[in-house]
Amino acid sequence: MSRLVYMDNNATTRMADEVIEAVYEAEKSAWGNASSMHGPGREAKRLVEEARANVSRLLDCETDEVMFTSGASEANNTVFGIAEALIRKGEGNSSTGSRKTRIITTTIEHPSIMETAKYLRSEGLHVDMVPVDGEGRVDMDALKALLGPDVALVSVMTGNNEIGTIQDIEEISRLAHEAGALMHTDATQAIGKIDISCKKWNLDYLSCSGHKFYGPKGVGVLFVKRGAPMYPFVHGGEQESGRRAGTYNTAAIYGLGVAARIAKDSVSEEAQKLWAMREALRSGIEKTIPNIKINGSEAHMLPGTLDVSFGNVEGESILLLLDMAGISVSTGSACATGSLEPSYVLLATGVDVELAHGSIRFSLGRYNTMEDVDYVLRTLPPIIEKLRSISTRQ
Ligand code: PMP
Numbered sequence: 001m002s003r004l005v006y007m008d009n010n011a012t013t014r015m016a017d018e019v020i021e022a023v024y025e026a027e028k029s030a031w032g033n034a035s036s037m038h039g040p041g042r043e044a045k046r047l048v049e050e051a052r053a054n055v056s057r058l059l060d061c062e063t064d065e066v067m068f069t070s071g072a073s074e075a076n077n078t079v080f081g082i083a084e085a086l087i088r089k090g091e092g093n094s095s096t097g098s099r100k101t102r103i104i105t106t107t108i109e110h111p112s113i114m115e116t117a118k119y120l121r122s123e124g125l126h127v128d129m130v131p132v133d134g135e136g137r138v139d140m141d142a143l144k145a146l147l148g149p150d151v152a153l154v155s156v157m158t159g160n161n162e163i164g165t166i167q168d169i170e171e172i173s174r175l176a177h178e179a180g181a182l183m184h185t186d187a188t189q190a191i192g193k194i195d196i197s198c199k200k201w202n203l204d205y206l207s208c209s210g211h212k213f214y215g216p217k218g219v220g221v222l223f224v225k226r227g228a229p230m231y232p233f234v235h236g237g238e239q240e241s242g243r244r245a246g247t248y249n250t251a252a253i254y255g256l257g258v259a260a261r262i263a264k265d266s267v268s269e270e271a272q273k274l275w276a277m278r279e280a281l282r283s284g285i286e287k288t289i290p291n292i293k294i295n296g297s298e299a300h301m302l303p304g305t306l307d308v309s310f311g312n313v314e315g316e317s318i319l320l321l322l323d324m325a326g327i328s329v330s331t332g333s334a335c336a337t338g339s340l341e342p343s344y345v346l347l348a349t350g351v352d353v354e355l356a357h358g359s360i361r362f363s364l365g366r367y368n369t370m371e372d373v374d375y376v377l378r379t380l381p382p383i384i385e386k387l388r389s390i391s392t393r394q
Helices: 017-029 039-059 072-088 111-122 140-146 169-178 250-288 315-324 344-348 370-390
Strands: 066-069 102-106 126-130 151-155 182-186 205-209 220-224 292-294 305-310 334-336 339-341 359-363
Touching: 017 250, 039 066, 039 220, 039 250, 066 072, 072 102, 072 111, 072 151, 072 182, 072 205, 072 220, 102 111, 111 126, 126 140, 140 169, 151 169, 169 182, 250 292, 250 305, 250 370, 315 359, 315 370
Parallel strands: 102 126, 102 151, 151 182, 182 205
Antiparallel strands: 066 220, 205 220, 292 305, 305 359, 334 339
8 A cells, every 4th residue: 555644633633543443332332312311312421421521631621611512613603602692782891891892813713713703793793803923923912902891702722723833821811801801712723732721721611623633523622611601502402501402423422532531641742742753844844945934933832733834836736746645734725716825824924925825734643653754854855846946936
């Protein structure tokens, strides 16, 4: 079989074998409706609750603060829906009494936040987007200037999916609460790579997704702090204490729980391994390929992410030639309406449009090895050299 070096783990991860087995077993033995009162229902419910306990340990929160969703996109939409409801109802700040009218987020959030924010704007709501610096770190002065008693929600991602920059969520949460706002973080990319604590960070909401940490796709979690405002996004049933309707996807939820248990037990070991491979890849690329820019913040970086802009070459061409060599990566570009738009994340960090077009994201995962890194380091330089030699973008 030809070689496959999968370095697109920020897009999705392969399910862990233990998770696949757990999902399979759950489908076979716990097919009842977890809301039913009879035996098969109770067995399904038992697995859902076991998963909830595993997730609460991973996120450092209470079990009744864990709500299962269809993924991080739904979790993010739910949080913005809560903020929208608070604003539309004209809720006040309990300490200052002033009305809530605004949401604050950043310029580099995932589309499930970005597009939701834009939608709410189009519906007449006020959403501010805090800029980031050249490394993708939130401009804290700009954030402080935007905060005020009229802010309903601050939503800042823990780690960026594209450039890997990690934010100081604990400090941002402190500032948000000082202003009387609720605090949400999209921790989808950070789970299993850095320690997460809803308690230490004093969060009101946190989103994450099973398929980014070797669990199933189509299942995620919204952490909702006890007592935090909650307005359901999906209506129609009493599941999740009336917070999210829909028959439990027992097997997927159970699989997510197993993935959460593994993530909790292996986070520091895994982070070290990912960081070592990422560093070997970064230094190897820097040594062998001229005219490049490493994006993100070296001091605040998700362990497995390496985003590189290559001058005078198209990211899509690199991706395709790497794919032909059995290496899976991604570009920062989104193919929107037939035209290739450069990544808004890179543009927000000040990378110029030309350079942004030549960007590749390598995202390492649990199943990568140093041999994979060596293979990429042997394969990539001649590809860049070849593409540059035929490039019209000089
Ligand atoms: N947030 C971030 C930071 C992500 O990387 C992703 C997935 N690319 C999502 C949200 C959406 O997750 P899901 O696929 O579970 O909807």
